[in-house]
Amino acid sequence: MTTLRIKDVFKRYPNGAEAVKGVSVDVEDGELVVFVGPSGCGKSTMLRMVAGLESVTEGEIELAGRVVNDLEPAERNIAMVFQNYALYPHMSVRKNLAYGLKNRGTPQAEIDRKVDEAAKLLQIGEFLDRKPSQLSGGQRQRVAMGRAIVRDPAIFLFDEPLSNLDAKLRNQMRLEIKKLQRSLGTAAIYVTHDQVEAMTLADRIVVLNNGLIEQVGKPHEVYSQPASTFVASFIGAPPMNLLDATLSDGRIEIGGQSFAVQQTQKAGPIKLGLRPERLQVASGGEGFRVEVGVLEDLGATRLIHARLGDQDLTIAQDSELPEPSSEALITFRHDDAHFFDASSGRRI
Amino acid sequence: MAIADTDRLPPATSDKAKTKTKPQKPRSNIRLYDHIVLAIGVFIMMGPLVVAFLTSTHDYVTIHREGMQITWGGNFLETYKNVLYQKGGFTGEVTGLLMTQNSLILGIGFAVGKIVVSMLAAYAIVYFRFPFATLSFWIIFTTLLLPLEVRILPSYEVVQQLGMLNSYSGLIIPLIASATGTFFFRQFFKSIPNEMIEAARIDGAGPVQFFWDILVPLSKTMIAAIFIIMFVVGWNQYLWPTLMTTEEGYFTLVRGIRNIMQQMIGADIPEYNEALAMAVLAMLPPALVIMIFQRMFIKGLVEQEK
Ligand SMILES: Nc1ncnc2c1ncn2[C@@H]1O[C@H](COP(=O)(O)OP(=O)(O)OP(=O)(O)O)[C@@H](O)[C@H]1O
Ligand SMILES: [Mg+2]
Numbered sequence: 001m002t003t004l005r006i007k008d009v010f011k012r013y014p015n016g017a018e019a020v021k022g023v024s025v026d027v028e029d030g031e032l033v034v035f036v037g038p039s040g041c042g043k044s045t046m047l048r049m050v051a052g053l054e055s056v057t058e059g060e061i062e063l064a065g066r067v068v069n070d071l072e073p074a075e076r077n078i079a080m081v082f083q084n085y086a087l088y089p090h091m092s093v094r095k096n097l098a099y100g101l102k103n104r105g106t107p108q109a110e111i112d113r114k115v116d117e118a119a120k121l122l123q124i125g126e127f128l129d130r131k132p133s134q135l136s137g138g139q140r141q142r143v144a145m146g147r148a149i150v151r152d153p154a155i156f157l158f159d160e161p162l163s164n165l166d167a168k169l170r171n172q173m174r175l176e177i178k179k180l181q182r183s184l185g186t187a188a189i190y191v192t193h194d195q196v197e198a199m200t201l202a203d204r205i206v207v208l209n210n211g212l213i214e215q216v217g218k219p220h221e222v223y224s225q226p227a228s229t230f231v232a233s234f235i236g237a238p239p240m241n242l243l244d245a246t247l248s249d250g251r252i253e254i255g256g257q258s259f260a261v262q263q264t265q266k267a268g269p270i271k272l273g274l275r276p277e278r279l280q281v282a283s284g285g286e287g288f289r290v291e292v293g294v295l296e297d298l299g300a301t302r303l304i305h306a307r308l309g310d311q312d313l314t315i316a317q318d319s320e321l322p323e324p325s326s327e328a329l330i331t332f333r334h335d336d337a338h339f340f341d342a343s344s345g346r347r348i
Numbered sequence: 349m350a351i352a353d354t355d356r357l358p359p360a361t362s363d364k365a366k367t368k369t370k371p372q373k374p375r376s377n378i379r380l381y382d383h384i385v386l387a388i389g390v391f392i393m394m395g396p397l398v399v400a401f402l403t404s405t406h407d408y409v410t411i412h413r414e415g416m417q418i419t420w421g422g423n424f425l426e427t428y429k430n431v432l433y434q435k436g437g438f439t440g441e442v443t444g445l446l447m448t449q450n451s452l453i454l455g456i457g458f459a460v461g462k463i464v465v466s467m468l469a470a471y472a473i474v475y476f477r478f479p480f481a482t483l484s485f486w487i488i489f490t491t492l493l494l495p496l497e498v499r500i501l502p503s504y505e506v507v508q509q510l511g512m513l514n515s516y517s518g519l520i521i522p523l524i525a526s527a528t529g530t531f532f533f534r535q536f537f538k539s540i541p542n543e544m545i546e547a548a549r550i551d552g553a554g555p556v557q558f559f560w561d562i563l564v565p566l567s568k569t570m571i572a573a574i575f576i577i578m579f580v581v582g583w584n585q586y587l588w589p590t591l592m593t594t595e596e597g598y599f600t601l602v603r604g605i606r607n608i609m610q611q612m613i614g615a616d617i618p619e620y621n622e623a624l625a626m627a628v629l630a631m632l633p634p635a636l637v638i639m640i641f642q643r644m645f646i647k648g649l650v651e652q653e654k
Contacts, residue, residue: 051546051550052549053546053549053550072549073546073549073550074549074550074551074552074553078550079550080546080547080550082543082546082547083543084541084543086541086543086544086546086547087547088544088547088548088562089566090562090565090566090568091565099548099551099553099561100550100551100552103551103552103553103557104552147547147551
């Protein structure tokens with residue numbers, strides 16, 4: 001079953017800005033879909049339209065089988081977790097959790113039960129009588145999640161909920177959100193510009209760029225089969241190398257060097273995509289020679305910034321490094337090469 | 349910079365440092381200067397009040413003959429009882445107590461009215477997208493350029509035609525529109541993050557509920573601060589009550605002082621002691637309000653709970 005159906009949605013703000021230009025996605029029951037993209041690509045706008053905080057200019061949003069375009073946020077059966085938590089500072093944690101239920105006219109006994117249940121689930125029981133200002137960032141984050149959980153929504157909406165936390169806590173909370181969402185079995189949309197968050201959390205990733213969907217797919221699909229140069233450079237860190245190259249007769253030529261590839265359909269200028277972590281420094285075999293520049297040691301991996309002809313290239317390596325300013329031979333497996341159309345950027 | 353920093357040192361460390369190292373010495377002097385400056389300030393501001401109070405405890409003959417006094421006169425109870433309970437005025441109906449009550453009604457009515465009106469105005473301006481909201485705000489704001497004194501004749505005309513002369517509503521209502529209050533509340537509301545409003549919308553709070561459940565509690569300290577300022581302003585109103593009320597039953601303390609002094613025009617020696625006692629009484633409530641709410645007042649002006 002489909003929880004949420006977004007059909008050809010278009011959003012134009014009153015000032016004329018076109019934030020979303022025709023997006024269609026479905027969110028299945030219990031699925032966690034991550035919207036990822038650079039700043040300003042329309043992720044938040046998309047989410048806020050689902051929440052009912054922004055009107056939909058064109059298209060349809062269908063939640064649990066009914067079109068909700070004209071419903072108020074409170075009538076949509078959604079719950080949202082904001083980046084800055086947006087807790088009510090003058091209310092205790094308990095009141096924060098209960099406020100929405102109270103407004104719905106839920107009986108007090110049921111409110112208490114739900115609040116206690118959520119508090120237990122999130123381990124915030126001991127803070128129930130504190131004010132948000134007396135909590136740490138991580139604890140506030142939990143309260144914000146609690147406020148979403150007690151509503152028993154059809155779908156959770158997260159707008160960069162972890163970006164105010166420090167790196168360590170972020171990793172921990174990320175895992176917790178995923179576990180929680182799994183155990184509740186509630187569908188969720190999670191908006192982030194952090195591709196690591198997207199990769200680790202998502203059942204499916206929706207990559208947005210400039211108000212349009214670039215690609216929808218499982219994390220490993222998006223990583224291993226990027227649909228465009230945009231996705232290729234956005235997903236994965238360090239980003240995929242994209243080199244200007246020319247293809248002819250099963251050979252590819254870059255900066256005066258050429259070698260055989262398994263791509264014969266198309267001749268002419270293309271973009272060759274190579275993931276830094278899939279490149280190897282070799283002592284022999286077929287490959288291309290690069291000029292080694294700066295080296296960066298990140299502990300687990302080492303980055304080699306090199307030049308191939310007049311183009312930059314990054315190689316991630318966990319073994320011995322070549323000397324700086326030396327020459328190195330770089331090889332890769334044939335199925336690790338991605339080919340993109342030089343003008344449209346789409347995958348070939 | 350350096351001065352401010354040393355002032356913030358906890359006493360224990362600065363004491364220790366003082367005895368051990370030389371450069372600390374000028375710092376203790378700075379603290380001394382601070383106190384001297386403060387003491388001078390207190391003397392200049394409180395001196396006249398103390399003299400007024402002491403003088404009010406003498407009888408009026410002494411005051412008339414010898415001027416202001418700086419000793420205790422011993423007539424304290426008598427004078428203050430007179431001021432509070434003796435019926436006076438032209439009709440012989442008003443007591444000091446009644447005037448105090450009138451002043452309180454004016455002060456509180458004025459403050460509460462201003463807060464209610466300006467909060468609602470700011471709420472409308474900030475949260476409702478009605479046409480020309482910004483323009484309306486600036487129009488309200490420019491009324492700061494038209495204080496009561498400037499528009500007193502038309503104001504009087506309106507109140508008189510509405511038949512509100514000699515009534516509490518006539519005293520209060522024409523004064524409660526407040527550009528200052530609206531401005532303060534507008535700035536405060538604007539500083540409340542948008543997400544909070546959106547969270548409330550998702551939680552199903554309508555406009556009225558949002559106002560009561562979220563905005564009013566968040567504005568608590570702000571309300572307290574504005575209440576204090578407006579209470580004092582209302583309490584000290586002189587010109588407007590003088591025009592609005594001719595019946596002595598509506599006289600406020602501030603006017604009462606003048607009334608006593610007016611006897612000078614007659615043959616009697618004015619009852620300086622009572623006038624001064626009344627002045628002291630008139631000063632007390634605002635001073636008390638400020639002393640009691642001082643902490644909240646400062647909190648409201650400098651920090652926001654968000
Ligand atoms: N209220 C608004 N009025 C006009 N334009 C807006 C409004 N909100 C957003 N926009 C524009 O719409 C586009 C998409 O904004 P949106 O907030 O959805 O981006 P985002 O993907 O969430 O970015 P970020 O990662 O920075 O949060 C931006 O170009 C932005 O300038
Ligand atoms: Mg955003």
